Amino acid sequence: GxxxxxxxxxxxxxxxxxxxxxxxxxxxxxxxxxxxxxxxxxxxxxxxxxxxxxxxxxxxxxxxxxxxxxxxxxxxxxxxxxxxxxxxxxxxxxADDICALVNRGEIRLRKGEVLEAASDFQKGIKLDEVNIQKQRQAGEKINPDPAAQRARALSVVTYEVLKEIEKKVKETQGNG
The missing domain is CATH 1.25.40.10 (Tetratricopeptide repeat domain)
Known part of the structure; x- marks a missing residue:
């Protein structure tokens, strides 16, 4: 053999x-x-x-x-x-895998790791904006990454959650 x-x-x-x-x-x-x-x-x-x-x-x-x-x-x-x-x-x-970033962000969000999730979403969106910029400069059809589109929607949610948490923390500190 x-x-x-x-x-x-x-x-x-x-x-x-x-x-x-x-x-x-x-x-x-x-x-x-x-x-x-x-x-x-x-x-x-x-x-x-x-x-x-x-x-x-x-x-x-x-x-x-x-x-x-x-x-x-x-x-x-x-x-x-x-x-x-x-x-x-x-x-x-x-490190620039948009799909992996956004999916990881979704799981982190599920686990209540809001800051980490927000960071993954932001990075995914930034990378997508760079790609869109390149497409625009090359005169190509603008094709946003579907994962980055999800991240745009989710980052609004995470932002709201973070603001709520911040408010609660301030209230708690105010009661001390």
């Missing part, structure tokens, strides 16, 4: 090479799998989508999109802790 050289194994275990390199799979093959996974996700077949994206994350853990997709699947399954882990991994790889 096929042999595994110690050099190949070392590269794989050290994280220098991915399983994708190891099995000599092209980016096109992984993209086709990702598209299939996304299709399952859109159909609400979360278990099938999860299986595919878990595989993709294993094959190449350095691609932020795979972690973001997996996080979105966990979020849809209401497994918020796992979702948070994946969004954090995605953002370690690509």
């Amino acid at each position: 096929p042999e595994v050289s110690s050099e190949q194994l070392e590269k794989l275990l050290s994280g220098e090479a991915s399983f994708q390199n190891f099995f000599n799979l092209s980016d096109d093959v992984l993209l086709a799998w990702a598209n299939q996974g996304y299709f399952f996700y859109q159909q609400g077949k979360y278990d099938d989508a999860e299986t595919i994206f878990k595989g993709l994350v294993t094959l190449n853990p350095k691609i932020a999109y795979y972690h973001t997709a997996l996080g979105s699947i966990y979020e849809a399954k209401q497994d918020y802790e796992e979702a948070l882990i994946e969004f954090n991994k995605a953002l370690e790889i690509d």
Whole structure:
């Protein structure tokens, strides 16, 4: 059968090479799998989508999109802790991943971490505004990120919540 050289194994275990390199799979093959996974996700077949994206994350853990997709699947399954882990991994790889930022913000908001959520939303909106500016300069069709659009709506909510908290804190301090 096929042999595994110690050099190949070392590269794989050290994280220098991915399983994708190891099995000599092209980016096109992984993209086709990702598209299939996304299709399952859109159909609400979360278990099938999860299986595919878990595989993709294993094959190449350095691609932020795979972690973001997996996080979105966990979020849809209401497994918020796992979702948070994946969004954090995605953002370690690509700090400008708008979808990961906004989704993480939504989970933080759920957990009552309002300031952290607001920060994620603001960052997502800022990144989107930079992209829109680039589109405008290039004379392209303006195409706001759907996640950033959600963040715009949610940041209004978080702002209101923060103002309420601030008011309560001031009232409490006033009673001392």
